[in-house]
Amino acid sequence: MKIIFVGLGSIGKRHLNILKKLYDDIDIIAFRSNKNSKNFSGVKNYYDLDKALAQSPDIAFITNPTSLHIKSAIKCAQVGCHLFLEKPLSNNTENIEELINIIEKNNLITLMGCNIRFNPVIKEIKQIISDLENRKLYSYRINCGSYLPDWRPDRDYRKIYSAKEGLGGGVILDLIHEIDYAYWLFGKATDIKAYTGHFSNLKINTEDVAEIILKNKENIIGNIHLDYFRVKAKRIIEIITEDYVIEGNLLNGELNILYKDKDINKVLNFKHEEMYEEQMKYFINCVKEGKKTFNGIKDGYEVLKIALKAKKEGYQ
Numbered sequence: 001m002k003i004i005f006v007g008l009g010s011i012g013k014r015h016l017n018i019l020k021k022l023y024d025d026i027d028i029i030a031f032r033s034n035k036n037s038k039n040f041s042g043v044k045n046y047y048d049l050d051k052a053l054a055q056s057p058d059i060a061f062i063t064n065p066t067s068l069h070i071k072s073a074i075k076c077a078q079v080g081c082h083l084f085l086e087k088p089l090s091n092n093t094e095n096i097e098e099l100i101n102i103i104e105k106n107n108l109i110t111l112m113g114c115n116i117r118f119n120p121v122i123k124e125i126k127q128i129i130s131d132l133e134n135r136k137l138y139s140y141r142i143n144c145g146s147y148l149p150d151w152r153p154d155r156d157y158r159k160i161y162s163a164k165e166g167l168g169g170g171v172i173l174d175l176i177h178e179i180d181y182a183y184w185l186f187g188k189a190t191d192i193k194a195y196t197g198h199f200s201n202l203k204i205n206t207e208d209v210a211e212i213i214l215k216n217k218e219n220i221i222g223n224i225h226l227d228y229f230r231v232k233a234k235r236i237i238e239i240i241t242e243d244y245v246i247e248g249n250l251l252n253g254e255l256n257i258l259y260k261d262k263d264i265n266k267v268l269n270f271k272h273e274e275m276y277e278e279q280m281k282y283f284i285n286c287v288k289e290g291k292k293t294f295n296g297i298k299d300g301y302e303v304l305k306i307a308l309k310a311k312k313e314g315y316q
Contacts, residue, residue: 004057004081005030006049006072007064008037010152011086011113015061016040018273018280029055031072033064053079059287062086063113065161066168070095077102082287086113088176088307089300091168096301103297111283111293112300116177117184118275118282120268121248121255122237126185128246128257129239136242139221140186143237144178145230148202162228163204170206172196172307172314175226179310180303182214182222184295189214189222189306196314200229212310 003019005012008030019026020042029044031052039045046052053075060076062069063086070090073083077099089112090096103110116122129137149157161167162174172179183189196210208228215221235250247256253268286293 001025001059002027002029002055002057003059003061004028004052004055004076005043005061005063006076007062007068008032008040008043009063009065012061012063013040014276015063015084015086015113015280016043018276022277022280023284029057049075053081057081059084059284066091066173067166069168070099074099074102077106077108080106080108082109083297084111084113084283085297085300087180087300088168088173089297089304091173093301093305093308096297096304100297100301109283109287109290109293110297111279111286112180112295112297112303113279114177114180114295115275115279116181116250117295118278119250120270121250121253122181122185124255124268125237125239125246125248129185129241132241137186137218137220138240138242140182140223140237140239142178142182142222142224144175144225144235145227146233147231148204148208148228158203163202163206165206169204170311171208171226171228172210172212172311174228176303176307178224178226179212179306180295180299182224183299183303183306186214186220186222187216187218188302190217191215192306192309192313194310194314196311202228204228207311207314210310210314212314214306 003026029052031049032045032047035047060081061084062073064072066088073085148162157163162169193213194210196207198208200208202208210226212224237248239246245258253270255266255268257264
């Protein structure tokens, strides 16, 4: 199996290392935009995407800046590459329908790179609420925040894509994981309200905070808080149902189910890297078996539309 990476920044390197750890029967090439980019053992670099694609890769990992995702994915899909698209799908909706048409015409397998769906807390919550049957689910709250300069201590945060609107940065697209798993757990939002802006002293030209209110067709109301300036990271979800409250901490694995007269508490131990490894194994297996994934490009498109609506609503 031959794999091409389009972009080998921080997230691309993570996926590359996981692939090399899990599989010894793969051939890896990479399209690099800069001839001074770091070389990686076992990876042959190309500086022209057409020449790289002429090597007939089976799978493309689209891990370059968000604003370049669709253009790169279209080229890879046209030559028959199955696609792993790092989140978010794009920073706008241009040419996404064209990409979807190519994917469907060529019967390609796609997966959005949303590793939080493989967090054991989210996986267990998905099972719990799937078993609710006719019991009522009322509302949910999601809170995700951290301090942007701490994300990559070896780099100036002002120069990474997160800080640049034109590259697809900003807290809504950057932390789209929360919108993605809300979509997975609770379905498509039919009404979206938001308030966003740049309120901290971070030297970026994107929004650093967002409050998003969502409602779906079952009238489940959700609130998603996202920020770049929380000095101590937090990633939690609370769900209120007719019979109990679910509290999940995605950072430390705590999962609590609170009834009126009792609590059930557990800790789902995991290492952060395991989510990426499970995601990788799932995707490669789907490609080998020709099986559609549970988070393909159409799902990524729906999630992106929610995020873009929130960005637009928030700045009005």
